[in-house]
Amino acid sequence: MTSLFIAVEGPHRVGKTTIAGLLATRLEKRTNKRVHLTSEPTQSALGRLLRTPESVLHGRPLALAVAADRAAHVESEIIPALDECLHVVTDRYVQSSMVLQRVDGLDLDEIWAYNQYVLPATSIYLEDDPEVMTCRLRQGAALSRLEMVGSPRRELELYREARQFLAGEDWPQHVIDCHGKDPDHIVGAIFDSLQL
Numbered sequence: 051m052t053s054l055f056i057a058v059e060g061p062h063r064v065g066k067t068t069i070a071g072l073l074a075t076r077l078e079k080r081t082n083k084r085v086h087l088t089s090e091p092t093q094s095a096l097g098r099l100l101r102t103p104e105s106v107l108h109g110r111p112l113a114l115a116v117a118a119d120r121a122a123h124v125e126s127e128i129i130p131a132l133d134e135c136l137h138v139v140t141d142r143y144v145q146s147s148m149v150l151q152r153v154d155g156l157d158l159d160e161i162w163a164y165n166q167y168v169l170p171a172t173s174i175y176l177e178d179d180p181e182v183m184t185c186r187l188r189q190g191a192a193l194s195r196l197e198m199v200g201s202p203r204r205e206l207e208l209y210r211e212a213r214q215f216l217a218g219e220d221w222p223q224h225v226i227d228c229h230g231k232d233p234d235h236i237v238g239a240i241f242d243s244l245q246l
């Protein structure tokens with residue numbers, strides 16, 4: 051089979067990292083083909099700076115830095131892995147900018163202008179009740195700036211708008227309802243959606 055490039059997306063604490071990891075493990079077994087598991091911001095020096103909770107960058111400078119990290123991610127990591135016939139699973143991708151940079155005050159057209167040259171990904175949108183994610187946010191460590199400015203409910207709305215926008219760009223997209231499901235069942239639902 052041809053290599054898949056899958057982006058796992060969704061609001062803070064919906065379970066992206068958990069599901070991306072499990073999806074990578076099960077995809078490898080299911081297709082007998084290696085998977086490159088990655089995430090954004092990346093592990094580069096720029097990516098690590100962007101992950102700093104009290105990042106010095108806000109608004110437009112942050113949007114541009116995130117897009118630069120993504121462009122390097124695509125060129126130096128994602129395309130080479132696909133060229134080596136690996137599947138690629140990324141925890142966050144363009145849609146995260148189409149949500150988080152909007153929370154930070156930018157509009158969709160500007161965000162897309164910074165990201166329009168990226169490689170389209172088969173996109174998995176994880177959704178759950180906002181209360182579930184709010185509860186997980188309260189249980190965790192101190193909130194980051196963007197977690198404080200936004201909310202799971204607002205992020206869900208913005209993800210739906212991102213999805214409508216990318217449908218116009220012909221991106222393959224699947225919504226997975228995670229409510230009440232354990233990670234194994236969620237990955238099963240992803241396989242069903244992808245007809246794997």
Ligand SMILES: Nc1ncnc2c1ncn2[C@@H]1O[C@H](COP(=O)(O)OP(=O)(O)OP(=O)(O)O)[C@@H](O)[C@H]1O
Pocket residue numbers: 060061062063064065066067068069186228231232233236
């Ligand atoms: N299906 C699930 N059922 C119950 N708990 C879950 C499920 N998926 C993830 N969790 C738990 O929810 C918390 C957040 O999960 P995770 O870190 O994977 O989310 P995330 O979307 O990557 O978060 P962030 O946006 O903050 O990076 C973790 O404690 C994780 O164990």
Ligand SMILES: Cc1cn([C@H]2C[C@H](O)[C@@H](COP(=O)(O)O)O2)c(=O)[nH]c1=O
Pocket residue numbers: 062090091100101112116142143144145146147148150151194196
């Ligand atoms: C991909 C992406 C990331 N960010 C910011 C938002 C958070 O501060 C971190 C991501 O951390 P998490 O542990 O994955 O929640 O990076 C952003 O602003 N825009 C983006 O596109």
